[in-house]
Amino acid sequence: MMTILFGPPGSGKGTQAEYITKRYALPHVSTGEMLRDEAEKGTPLGNEVAPIMAEGRLVPDDLIVRVIESRLREPDASHGVLLDGFPRTVPQAKSLDAMLRRMGRRVDLVLCLDVPEDKLIQRLLARAEQQGRADDNLETIQTRLDVYKRDTLPVLDHYRTQPGTAVECVDGDAPIEVVASRARDVIDRHYVDAA
Numbered sequence: 001m002m003t004i005l006f007g008p009p010g011s012g013k014g015t016q017a018e019y020i021t022k023r024y025a026l027p028h029v030s031t032g033e034m035l036r037d038e039a040e041k042g043t044p045l046g047n048e049v050a051p052i053m054a055e056g057r058l059v060p061d062d063l064i065v066r067v068i069e070s071r072l073r074e075p076d077a078s079h080g081v082l083l084d085g086f087p088r089t090v091p092q093a094k095s096l097d098a099m100l101r102r103m104g105r106r107v108d109l110v111l112c113l114d115v116p117e118d119k120l121i122q123r124l125l126a127r128a129e130q131q132g133r134a135d136d137n138l139e140t141i142q143t144r145l146d147v148y149k150r151d152t153l154p155v156l157d158h159y160r161t162q163p164g165t166a167v168e169c170v171d172g173d174a175p176i177e178v179v180a181s182r183a184r185d186v187i188d189r190h191y192v193d194a195a
């Protein structure tokens with residue numbers, strides 16, 4: 001079960017990942033969380049990526065691909081993972097596909113969350129007040145949304161043309177539990193009902 005949870009900043013990927021990983025007993029692999037963790041610890045990798053993240057830009061593809069490759073080789077990832085925040089560019093997607101092919105696997109499902117831009121901005125500004133995340137300010141949010149539209153959205157089209165990979169979008173502009181139930185329906189249809 002190799003699933004990509006896809007969507008713009010603030011669409012609820014991290015929030016929904018908690019429900020999904022609990023229900024299906026899957027490891028949650030969030031590149032944003034992994035990088036924030038490195039930055040908090042002040043590791044060489046963290047120090048390299050912190051200023052890039054604070055500006056809302058993407059860290060280099062080769063760097064993040066190495067991080068993911070080593071994570072996917074860990075034993076708990078052998079039955080699949082929920083990827084959140086990766087791949088974020090078409091080159092990252094192609095690297096992931098090649099990596100999975102070498103492991104005899106592939107991306108089974110891309111589940112994307114649709115939320116209008118004004119709601120995304122509202123959610124991220126609200127989170128800024130609650131949590132003070134360094135990249136949740138209006139200027140950086142706008143950069144993140146622009147980067148998403150320019151570099152990340154084409155990843156959906158990439159997967160629409162990959163045999164064996166389903167792309168399904170759900171309306172993410174609803175209360176958290178409602179979105180969770182929509183996501184559950186899609187995942188059950190793909191993995192549980194098909195088994």
Ligand code: AP5
Pocket residue numbers: 007008009010011012013014015016031032033035052053054056057058059060064084085086087088092123124126127135144172173174175176179
């Ligand atoms: P990352 O951490 O992946 O950030 P993001 O994609 O901008 O996503 P967010 O965490 O902001 O939003 P989310 O969709 O997870 O929503 P959430 O559930 O948190 O990446 C951060 C940075 O790391 C990037 O900018 C980049 O620099 C770097 N990076 C990471 N991966 C990379 C990669 N592959 N390549 C290159 N660089 C990479 O929800 C947001 C808020 O909304 C929360 O407060 C939540 O409570 C609320 N909320 C959620 N759902 C609902 C709902 N249904 N109704 C109302 N409120 C809701």
